[in-house]
Amino acid sequence: MTLPLTASALNEWGFTEWMRASKANQEAYDDISVLDDASDAVVTVDGRKMVNFASIGFLGWQHDPAVLRAFTDAAHSYGLVTGGSRITQGVNKPHREVESLLCEITGRQRALTFASGLLANVGFVHAMTTRFSFNQQSGMDNTDSVLVLDRDCHWSVWKAAEKLKRNQNLFTFRHNDMADLRRVLGEVRGRKVVVCFETVYSADGSMAPVAEIADLCEEFGALSFADDANGFMVYGNGEPRFADEYEALRRVTFLMVSFSKAVGLEGGALMGPADAIEAFEYMSGTSMFTAAIQPPTAAAIAHVLRRMTADRSAISRYLDRVDALRAQLTAIGCVISPTPTYVTSIHVGDDEIAETLRLQFAERGYLVPVFRYPAVKKNNAVIRLLLNDRLSQDHLDGFVETLAELKREHGF
Ligand SMILES: Cc1ncc(COP(=O)(O)O)c(C=O)c1O
Known part of the structure; x- marks a missing residue:
């Protein structure tokens, strides 16, 4: 692809170096995910099925x-x-x-x-x-x-x-x-x-x-x-x-x-x-x-x-599931956000560990949202969960098991 004549003027701004350095430091993603299907509890990324903990449409109304x-x-x-x-x-x-x-x-x-x-x-x-x-x-x-x-x-x-x-x-x-x-x-x-x-x-x-x-x-x-x-x-x-x-x-x-x-x-x-x-x-x-x-x-x-x-029954049932997930996370020793709203943050701390976790979860087939600096203060990284109601209990158990294993490995 040919670059416009102004390309050399753009060099002064530093976008190229900054993106290269941020990717090398694992601060910026190599690329964002491209989903092959609709956002749901399980999504397909580059032909691979991933259990999705990253969607914010947590009741899944778009599938109704x-x-x-x-x-x-x-x-x-x-x-x-x-x-x-x-x-x-x-x-x-x-x-x-x-x-x-x-x-x-x-x-x-x-x-x-x-x-x-x-x-x-x-x-x-x-x-x-x-x-x-x-x-x-x-x-x-x-x-x-x-x-x-x-x-x-x-x-x-x-x-x-x-x-x-x-x-x-x-x-x-x-x-x-x-x-x-x-x-x-x-x-x-x-x-x-x-x-x-x-x-x-x-x-x-x-x-x-x-x-x-x-x-x-x-x-x-x-x-x-x-x-x-x-x-x-x-x-x-x-x-x-x-x-x-x-x-x-x-x-x-x-x-x-x-x-x-x-x-x-x-x-x-x-x-x-x-x-x-x-x-x-x-x-x-x-x-x-x-x-x-x-x-x-x-x-x-x-x-x-x-x-x-x-009919508020769906939301009541959903909030009961959130309470149960909070109990599962506490049982494996996670430090979670103290206020029992449906937004659950799991404390990780170190920004580098948080990024490693995101990649390790992805290797194991889980799309997990990690909030680190600048979304939160430096080295106050968290896994921020909005439980997707379309995830099955087996999905949740698998996630909690994987989290317990990675928690032991990284000691957070
Ligand atoms: C507290 C708060 N305000 C505003 C917004 C923006 O809302 P929308 O996604 O509809 O633009 C968000 C979304 O993430 C939010 O969490």
Whole structure:
């Protein structure tokens, strides 16, 4: 393949050397896996069957025949794409259906869907910190606002907050530390403040003290924003685990959800007071300047949401399996994340050992997600498991046996 004339100019940037060195140090992968079939409990990679612990669509809804039918029916009725920005051309009925179901489920006034959860987060932070006007005279000015972030917030929230100035309009508090949040809120009292946090944190499965955050926000007159990407449709709505946290979530001003976890499809949404959410259609940027959820996916999301609200037995059974797996891991001496959410992290520590483990698991036919720096702090590597409900007990036993063997070899 011929390189453009600018290739020598690119040398100065150092991509080639950096990728070569990162691969040699086993920091970057030689290549990412290419699956020969659909993401499922067992996948085929280069013709080889692998037991898959890496999928985040952990209930496997995409394999349900009725979900597939909802998807294909909608593809025939509404086509594959919205064919333009929401503002210029509008959305399809399934998008509106998802938005009204979200309002019912979460008790919010209005919902706005996005092509992904990441875009919902970026759009929220942008809308709450930007200036916007239709006519260059009157308009909205949120450049005087203050964002207060839990330090473990998702990359997408941090990315969108990059333009803000530390200790002027961007403040942070130690992860889940309410004394630290109180200290920060005291410093910014009287300003337009929004506190951002996650419910279930992706890396360590910890759960936010939602009621205490809501209390502090009410005491200091701050707005609140919860990224519920991980907990949506798992907790709340009658589930006894973490019921208090999810009851308190109703007091949080804005809520973000992702459809890539429990719902097992793709997309995201923001919910909250009607006028603000309507304004986000314009002010988020990630609604007006990019594509929406594809219509068949929106119809499949609506179908799954209806099924999951009508019958919670699948999620209850799933959470029982998670508890049983946690017990199996503890029994072989693993140090696992202490909060019993469905996000289970197994402590490994050393980044190099973590990468060796990933490769050894792969040799033995297991695709296992290893989180190491920069996803987590240096030498705080973990195996991050979202138990896929389509894995059989034999798959789980095989994984735990292999883990016990590798744990003995590496001594973590
Ligand atoms: C806490 C959190 N927020 C946001 C996202 C982004 O969601 P999506 O995958 O829908 O873009 C994720 C996904 O990994 C997440 O874990």
